[in-house]
Amino acid sequence: MTTVAAERTRAGSPFAPGDDAAYRAWRAGKLAAYPARFDELVVPVRDPRALTPDEHAALARAIARANMAVYAGAEPAEDRDLPRLLARRFGLTRLDHNWLADDDGISSVTVTTDAGRGEFIPYTNKPIRWHTDGYYNPPARRIRAMVLHCVRPAAAGGENALLDHEIAYILVRDTDPALAAALMRPDAMTIPARTDDDGVARPAETGPVFAVDAETGALHMRYTARTRSIEWSADPAVRAAAECLARVLAGPSPYIHRVTLAPGMGLLCNNVLHDRTGFTDDPARARLIYRARYYDGIRPSV
């Protein structure tokens, strides 16, 4: 933890292990505001590239409650500029470029047999387990927010489950505060050196699952439910915490929302937990999702 984060923790962060009063106060507000139904997070918009003030405010309110919102545009908008133009309205400007993203930093997530891309799960029709994006990134490239814009859905499947990572934190800490603390250990989770799901060759990355963001004081989560190519700390508390988290994500839970994005719809979020079911494509019209990942987070005040 950096000095700045440590300062925030001392100042009464709800995420500081042991500060039960700050945690209780934050938790009560969070759960009271949390939407019971997914459609409370869906905002119809005329054009995601040019939000009206009311549309912007409705999306910002949803994100303040649940770290995520879904905009529902009226047309598919096969426009690579769309995610960038939308994200910019929420203060997101620092795009993460990985080598499979196209030159503009926007990834076209679609089934492909291209050498280099087709061997990585996002570019297949296989299911993807629970994760946050960029869990293999170094701290300097922490993914704090992202946009997934649907141009074309699959013929069947391709549903996303979504869970606000702050709710995941609450469910673990309510089980046992020691488990939440264990997931904040700096050696909790190691992703071994390898070529990752997005095709990026990289060194091993060791770090916490839950961390207080030094820039903002927000809770950040770094997680994958994959069981291969991941090393959990040998600490029994970390192992128990990882199992607790897996149980939370297995559901059923009133906090886990499921959505199949339709053409023109998209997810704007603070890198919440998500998965993807497998899918079947219409051979003539393959599922196409534009994905933009940002180092910036969406702050409630934006």
Ligand SMILES: [Fe+2]
């Ligand atoms: Fe993802």
